[in-house]
Amino acid sequence: MFENNLSRRGFVTGAAAVAGLAGLSALAPGLAAADPKINDQHRESEFAPGVGALAMMTFQNIDGTPVYYWRSNRGNTTARNWQATDAFYTALVAWIRDLRSLSSAYGSISYIVSAGFYVDKAGQHGAGTAMDLDHVRWSGGNTISPLDQAHASSTAATRKRYLATEAVCRRRFRYVLDGWYNADHADHIHSDFGGMPVRVLKDSESDTKFVQATCNNFRAAGLAIDGIWGPNTQNAFNGLKSALAVTGDPHTSSSVWQGMLSKIATKGFANQNI
Template identity: 30%
Template sequence: MKTINQVNGIPLHYARLTNHPYGTRGQQRNFLIDEGFLNTLQKALQEVFEHCPLGIPEVLTTAGIFVDKPGQHGHGKAFDIDAIFWNNETLVTTNFIHQKELYLGIESFLRKHFGIVLNYYYPNHKDHWHVDTSVPVDYNESSKSETLYLQLVLKYIYREEILVDGIWGRQTSGVVKEVFEKLGIKTPITTKANYLKFLDSTGKIAFKLYEQKTSPRHLLNNLTEVIEGLPQQNKLAVREALNSFLDHSETATWLDDFEDVHDLESVIEEIIT
């Protein structure tokens, strides 16, 4: 095991304390890590930030690497990412709903290096990504975490109507065929080379979509999603208030000025040619 306080020159911070709470930049700290695992982590972060339009961040907060408990953390072979801080931008993992393109772009490249990635939709992982190398990088139809990722990108990056439930079925396999064809990638997704190509293209497409200016329509969709997640007794009142706002003739006129700039077709064209 090795002691580190940075990866590829990016300082590692801890922000899960009363005076340095979750979501802040926290404080730089030493972490124990397995050397082989560190090698993978370096390669992964190198690739993530090479493609990420925001470039190399100033701080990465982690909930930990070596943790004295059973599992990969107990061997210093797992990494938890809480948040990423650039000069003018922050990705806090609990903010998935508002930063889907950036979040899923990063996750796509992480998946090229780590066989296990647990994200926002995986139980108990709303506030961090967990990554480890305990299984090889490939796609397994029976893997809940991999299918959740797949359904999330099909829904939010490729704009397909799909249920995000982590279960591989007829609907998911049908949409995969359609999207792979559009991307010029061979199926099945379970062939490693096809899966890697999909991860790579999806990462690039997600980052491109992130770069396009977010329109008020897009922000309204995010708001609607947040409302749907509220407890029933609050949901109705908030939804009513939003609807009366949207139904107002001046709001409608204003919104008509904006198109949804999620211009997927031309982004795909640009990435695959």
């Protein structure tokens, strides 16, 4: 269902050597346990095409789904040229296919809104291997809007949908920074290639906060979302894993962690507790 060998359709230009998903850590090296403190507030002038270590490709949609920009004009549906590496675009296609499948009850994905992919600055954005997700709209009328700080919504169903969307991001991207991570990410979900492959690490602040928020919102665990993997978080995680009937070790196995994330996403999109 979540294939890695992906064909592309839509507006794509540029040429770059195609790198398999198995080699992503070589393309974007990063310490697995060292969460990046990323400044993700980008200026439009920083989106201008640049020349980096890897060739960039240009796209206006991801596997046929339009990608809009709302930071300067909310609701704008003008086509926009974005840039990323060829390998990162391949991962984006895998990501949006995951999202379509796991949220299929909502209908097709009408469009997504981003605050940036390649940006002319240091780090994963400057390498063309990062995405900032602002908003998703489905044909059935459902939306999720990190731009509107959906993680802090007073509505439990919205918070679950936010975490479901984040879980899908975590299936394909190692560093995913959300509204619980820090104030800079209160209005978008950042995803990048640093520290690949994907898995959940106890000494990662972003991973721990995601686990704590998930346990709180799906299981009323009452954890402090502090990024510290202590005994209470461990007990809550064990309960979450058991309730989802997950076998294997999500700390060392990408496939086990991806499977667990799919189950979290399924529950979140259905507004169900775990």
